[in-house]
Amino acid sequence: MAPYMNGENTEAEIPPPRNWDPSIIDQHPVTPSGIKVLIIGAGFAGLTAAIECKRKGHDPLVLESFKELKQLGDIISFGGNAGRIFKRWPGVEDKLDPICHVSQSLKYFDWQGNFIYEQFWGSEEENFGKRFNGHRGEIHKILYDHAVEQGVEIRLGQKVTEYFELEDGAGVISNGEKIVADVILAADGVRSKARKIVLGFEDKPKSSGYAVYRAWMDSAELAKNPLTADLVTKGDTHTGWLGPDIHFLAASIKDGKEFSWVCTHKDEADVEESWSAQGDHEDACKILEGWTPAVHAIVRMTPPEKLVDWKLVYRDPLPRWTNGHVTLIGDAAHPHLPTSIQGASQAMEDGATLGVCLQLAGKANVKEALQAYERIRYNRVLVTQKSGEATRDKWHKADFDSLRKNPEAIKLKRDEKILNFDAEVHAYEVYEHTVAELRKEGKI
Ligand SMILES: Cc1cc2nc3c(=O)[nH]c(=O)nc-3n(C[C@H](O)[C@H](O)[C@H](O)COP(=O)(O)OP(=O)(O)OC[C@H]3O[C@@H](n4cnc5c(N)ncnc54)[C@H](O)[C@@H]3O)c2cc1C
Incomplete structure (x- = not known):
């Protein structure tokens, strides 16, 4: 194992997986x-x-x-x-x-709404733990x-x-x-x-250079909209849209009755370590300019008081x-x-x-x-x-042409x-x- 070096060890190694005996x-x-x-x-x-x-x-x-x-x-x-x-x-x-x-899988699309890949959580993962x-x-x-x-x-x-x-x-x-x-x-x-x-x-905290818009809401309105209905009327679903320096993840919960989304994007603002700053629909949609109408519909249907703008703090x-x-x-x-x-x-x-x-x-x-x-x-x-x-960079810097030949490369590790x-x-x-x-x- 690589030696323990109190923060200098950026190539840390950890023990390989094995069976655990309780x-x-x-x-x-x-x-x-x-x-x-x-x-x-x-x-x-x-x-x-x-x-x-x-x-x-x-x-x-x-x-x-x-x-x-x-x-x-x-x-x-x-x-x-x-x-x-x-x-x-x-x-x-x-x-x-x-x-x-x-849900049993995560479906990936590009920012224009083209399907890339569906990653299933394999049965072997069930042995890891729930x-x-x-x-x-x-x-x-x-x-x-x-x-x-x-x-x-x-x-x-x-x-x-x-x-x-x-x-x-x-x-x-x-x-x-x-x-x-x-x-x-x-x-x-x-x-x-x-x-x-x-x-x-x-x-002192530092900005990660990114921020997220995020929300948790009732999905009744999404169910009525043809752009978003599939996300919430087929039980729980998990979907990701990826584009240059942005990713947008959405999940429905409780048999599709509730819905949560998180959009990570570049943000150079000062670090405001607040969880509860209310987000602005116009600002969020501007960041998503040129993106598939489905994500715009999700943002627009988010009740204003549920839209959170959260700066990603890192250390x-x-x-x-x-x-x-x-x-x-x-x-x-x-x-x-x-x-x-x-x-x-x-x-x-x-x-x-x-x-x-x-x-x-x-x-x-x-x-x-x-x-x-x-x-x-x-x-x-x-x-x-x-x-x-690593995951953020893989998604944000994806080469979509080569992904069409090798869609598996987008998988979450x-x-x-x-x-x-x-x-x-x-x-x-x-x-x-x-x-x-x-x-x-x-x-x-
Ligand atoms: C209000 C809130 C909402 C969050 N929402 C999400 C979310 O939606 N999704 C997500 O992935 N993560 C969220 N997180 C972060 C997530 O909970 C943590 O990243 C993770 O679970 C690690 O938890 P933690 O207990 O180390 O830190 P935290 O969950 O941040 O808990 C720290 C606790 O310490 C308390 N505290 C801080 N300073 C003092 C003090 N001086 N005296 C006494 N108590 C103090 C805080 O009130 C807080 O309850 C949220 C955190 C908070 C506090």
């Missing part, structure tokens, strides 16, 4: 660890970490700045690697199934409720303004109150405040995620471009890995657990982060190494070796 989980019976885990942020990273910490006998407390739970966002995707994690949480899969997208794609807010609510049912304490309306390190733990200031714990998992998203204590400097891989008793997880550690289709899944893998590392380390060795977590996860995440750029992965089993398997490696290097 019996290793039962070989490590859970007993109360007494480890107080303070988690900042209740997104997918924070909630997964909290649920997994509870599963492994630790005591998680989650602080979230939102004052109430709102069903925010639109389409979000979880690969088979995240599906394995969901499936270990009693009752969650049954709640996810009715709200998730179920995929879940649906409304971010709806899936998030299911996770949130599950965390609460499992006894996780989540305090809403808690804005963390400061992080500090202690000899035997770490703490935060939240709404003026000091809260301390054995470890802090900073799951505070792409604008993470915790990066400062971990990196030792303010880390180069961080040199490290951990300092002392504080570690970054999810987007705070590794924001992904949407074309990686792995941002939320990798956030979940962080939580599953940490639960195990803390269990195996025990209360006396929590710093060792955080270092091991970073080492176990770092190269893998580097690969998924980079895959987002379904990397078995990434998708067929069991983060929990992997953590049990490699923890001891990882700690030995860190000791040898004098890192712990």
Whole structure:
């Protein structure tokens, strides 16, 4: 394997895919660890970490700045690697199934509406794990409720303004109150405040050079329009239109009753890290000038309040995620471009890995657990982060003449190494070796 080089390793290699044996989980019976885990942020990273910490006998407390739970966002995707994690949480899969997208393929067209290729999700992919794609807010609510049912304490309306390190733990200031714990998992998203204590400097976000228009809406109007009816009257469908420096993806969900679309395009504007800036139909249509009438119909039929203009923020891989008793997880550690289709899944893998590392380390060795977590996860995440750029470039710079001869070349890469992965089993398997490696290097 290529050496771990703290962010310099752009050619990171990760282990090849193989069969995963879950019996290793039962070989490590859970007993109360007494480890107080303070988690900042209740997104997918924070909630997964909290649920997994509870599963492994630790005591998680989650602080979230939102004052109430709102069903925010639109389409979000979880690969088979995240599906394995969901499936270990009693009752969650049954709640996810009715709200998730179920199509078997993705149809590609060029920007003028000419069919290119249909990519089927092969039966071999079913062995990787179950995929879940649906409304971010709806899936998030299911996770949130599950965390609460499992006894996780989540305090809403808690804005963390400061992080500090202690000899035997770490703490935060939240709404003026000091809260301390054995470890802090900073799951505070792409604008993470915790990066400062971990990196030792303010880390500024940068524009990826792209932005997206996106929407989630009822599909009744689309069903009445001959240009769009096929997208929503034949159950769930998944369609992509590709053109120079733009791609437009659309999916129908809940047997075609609801519809989501995302259009990624070049954008040089200043980075406004807001999810909720309302988009403008005219601006969106201007970007799509010369494109097939079907995508214009979709944009025009989007209710104004549902059209979101979102600047795609990116950050180069961080040199490290951990300092002392504080570690970054999810987007705070590794924001992904949407074309990686792995941002939320990798956030979940962080939580599953940490639960195990803390269990195996025990209360006396929590710093060792955080270092091991970073080492176990770092190269893998580097690969998924980079895959987002590769897919975007493949679609945006496609040579349509050669694609007509070789349409398969447009396929989304379904990397078995990434998708067929069991983060929990992997953590049990490699923890001891990882700690030995860190000791040898004098890192712990
Ligand atoms: C409102 C919202 C809508 C989104 N919609 C989509 C979408 O439609 N599609 C998609 O693919 N991805 C969406 N994302 C991003 C996606 O959820 C993440 O990229 C991914 O799931 C990784 O999750 P995360 O938990 O690391 O980060 P996030 O999901 O960003 O969660 C971070 C959490 O930390 C909280 N937080 C931040 N700072 C503080 C603080 N100082 N104190 C306390 N709490 C704090 C935030 O309120 C947030 O709940 C959205 C994120 C948010 C916050």
